[in-house]
Amino acid sequence: MIEINNLVKHYGDKKAVNDISFTVNDDEVLGFLGPNGAGKSTTMNIITGYLSSTSGTVKVNGHDILEEPELAKKDIGYLPELPPLYLDMTVLEYLNFICDLKQVKRSERKEQLAKIIAMVKIVDVADRLIGNLSKGYKQRVGIAQALVGNPSILILDEPTVGLDPNQIIEIRKLIRTLAKDHSVIISSHILSEIQEVCDRVVIINKGRVAAIDTISDLSRRLSGSSKLLLSFKGDAKKGINAVRAIPGVSDCKIRISDQDIHESEVTIQSDLATDVRTSIFYAMSKNNLPILEFRSLDPTLEEIFLSITGS
Amino acid sequence: MFAVFKREFLSYFRSPVGYVAIALFSFLSGYIFINNFSSGSVNIASEVISMRSFFVVIVPIITMGSFAEDKKRGTEILYYTTPVDLFSVVFGKFLAAFALYMIMFVNIIVHMIVTKSCNGIVGIGDWGSIIVFFFLAALFISIGLLASAITDSQIISAIACFIIIIFIQLISTISALVGNTISAFLAVIGVSSESANSIGTAIVNGMNWLDPFTKTADFRYGVFSVSPLIFCVSFAIVFMFLTFRILEKKRWAKS
Amino acid sequence: MSSNKKSANKSSGDNRQKYLKLYSVGTVLILLVIVFASNILFENILGKHLTFDLSLSNQNSLTKESSDFIASLPADANFRIVGLMDKPTSLNNSPMRYIVPLLDDYASKSNGRISVEYVNPETYPSILRELDPQNIYDLSSDKFAVCYQGRIITVEPYDCFTYDSSYSQQGYMVPTANAVEYTFTNAIANLASGITAKAYFVTGLQTDESVQLKHVLSSLGMEAEDLPVSNGFAIPDDCDLLILNNPQTDIPEPVEIALGEYIDKGGDFIVVLSFYNNVTESYSRLNNVLNKMNLNVDSYVLRENDPHYALDTTGFASLIHSTDGYKEFASTDSFRASYARPVRAYDNPFSYITTEPVMTTSSTATAVIVDPDNGISEFENENTYNVVMYSTYTGMTNPPQCFVFGTSDFTSDSYLSSYGYNDANVQFIRNCIKKVTGLNEYNNVFVYTKPLDDYSIDSAKVTSTNVSVMTVVFMVVIPLALVIVAVIIYNKRKNL
Structure with missing residues (x-):
């Protein structure tokens, strides 16, 4: 369990982290979401003891990271944004070094390493030089490093960044396996990634917590303003008027209107309570405006912030 | 500490650095030894003292990567986020470099055996200069570590280390220069020549006090003294402590 | 969260940073203070008690040779050693640390025969007049004067050591041997013996500097003076030994004539030649003089072909051996020689001339002609060559005597300063000087210089x-x- 209270970090006059508080429960996967530069990495670096906060406290399983750093760090496995790999060592040499650093007992070492290597699927590359591995394998070695010493808490900073889609799927699978018996914090700026693996989400923006919620609550709040994209053949104005007439539609705006081929694209904003999609279909058909494309728009992270912060 | 020592020490032998440093040392010491040998008089102390002048090359080669490389590759984060004490990280790296020096020194032990087998003398003065060799090595390695901790570029760290060691080797020359310049300057701005001279002398003496070479010069004659050794060790500790503080600064510094 | 609480947080946050900074800088400063304080404490207060002289030869106490010699002096003898300086207090890193304690040892072991005092002539100028009323000795500040019955031998601290000429550290020479006791005991012995002898060095022929050789002479109680070559060249009557130390050019005619007359008067001399820079010089005039002693030096360089004798791959540096009559001259019978010219008996029929080989090569050496244009060519078949020879006249009183050396390794500054006064070559040249000057009967103290380092190795293995x-x-x-x-x-x- 991690308790974070009123965390502040100044870089000169700039506040990278401004009064963040949240708690991570045991065996929970917490998504840490925010755009680039929102303060995710800084917060994680403070939690793991790499940086000290300007003020505020971090308690890991009851141990303050500043006052009892050794006890607190024992419970944390950390994969920073840039995995801390020695490129001139083989995977096994490297993991053995991490065992030395984390003071894993000699008797347990062999068994533990075998387990970790199997779990993150790096058995075939165990004797290869880290510098010669692909990015996906390097990331896995990074995760293996975090797992050494059986920490109860895993902190993974952007674990899928820069990987190809197949590798991303594999890493996500791995994280889901790990989540069974670890508390996990994952940072990301991709919503879908967080949605897939996390129980709860902390969203931060400009160094502040924008929202803390479970995924289901968050989706419900997000669906408060559902957005649709509609493209059709015909006059844009006519279409907009037809859509606006439908009860429940709060707004309708032109995105693209091409007079030559006579095609238009509009975005529609509707109330939550009513599903306006059937009505729109009939209204368009009545007005003789053939629908070319009709789909709901996934909210972007920006929009989530906008909607959450209400501005 | 042992973890860091083991990794750093083995890493010298995973890359060519360690071998090249030892090869360089073997070649240079071999050259000096054979020169002495063919002239019919082998002075191990003289050889050891000559090898000291190569600190200026060998120490930067050994220490330049110690922290600079960690910073550049991002591996330093391991030392902050695992339950090791930062000072023991510094000390582990120090021991690794020092151990490499001890391995290099095997060359000179071989030379000593050859000398002994040719009825040459390996006397107390030789042992004295060997003791001094290791204490100075400790001092310079700690300086190299500090140079490595202030930057993330190996080249800059090597150059900084090189300059500091050169400065220490030339300290007696430099101090005389500085002392003369200052007393001349004081005389020009109207201080009486007597007090200008005494200020100059004080500066020269003050700077010379920092010279580990003159402090340890007597060892080669077999005159052993504890205080120069304390000087080397205590300043090695100071430099390691500074290195430790510089690493730790990263935690709280504003940028 | 109220705005009050926020600002409180902010200030406490800044405090934490300040505190960390203060702590960090503070600990460094405290450590520095502790380090400086403890170093100064150790150096100034405990330093002297924690310094141990473990040197093998006990630099700062008299050896048995000196003690025995002092004990043999007459009980009422009164030797006065005056240091023309304030008594040095800080002995670290100065040659004085080997001199001051040893002189104290002389004073304490001599039962009043030797007194040691320090008088600075800048503070008490009258001391110079007191010691040397006729102003005939070269007394000045920072020297030591050893005085006995009106005679004075001056000793410079710098001269009490031999130095490594090939290795100098940051401009100052590194001493290799401590000759303090050697210098002072010899000075006392020479004053006690009461005899004086004078050696003249012929200079002006690009001869070697002879600084070290003059020290050797001075330790034998001989004074040394230079005798420059000139048109009116004449050898003074008080000359007991004439030395030609490795001239690079042949002697001019006036010197040839003067030397011939010197031999006729029974003068003793030592000639040193070598084959290093002067490869085209054949020394015809000098050989004319040597022929009078039935000796001749040839213009070849000796090359040693026996690998047990050769000291380097060229064979131009090699070991040479003393002959039977000269085994007593040094503790060993093998000596180093390099770039040696062969010395041979000339075909002079006078039966009153006796020549003896003194040092010889192996039986497989060759003489080599070096032509600067065409390189080297062998001269004669493998043979035993003489590197040093001795010659004298028999059947007369006060006969002329001479040693002729084909190598400069017994007399040159660079050799003597590299190998020190204990080296076999130095022992040998000392005995040669004693033999030709007849000092043998008087001066029998031989004090070894103390090996700050005596690093000679078994030359047979080189x-x-x-x-x-x-x-x-x-x-x-x-x-x-x-x-x-x-x-x-x-x-x-x-x-x-």
């Missing part, structure tokens, strides 16, 4: 084979093996 084997092993095999291992490991790991 063979060219050994040197080349070691060159290959130490400078080629070991470094190359390491580099190869580095390349192998690097390549192997690169492809892991």
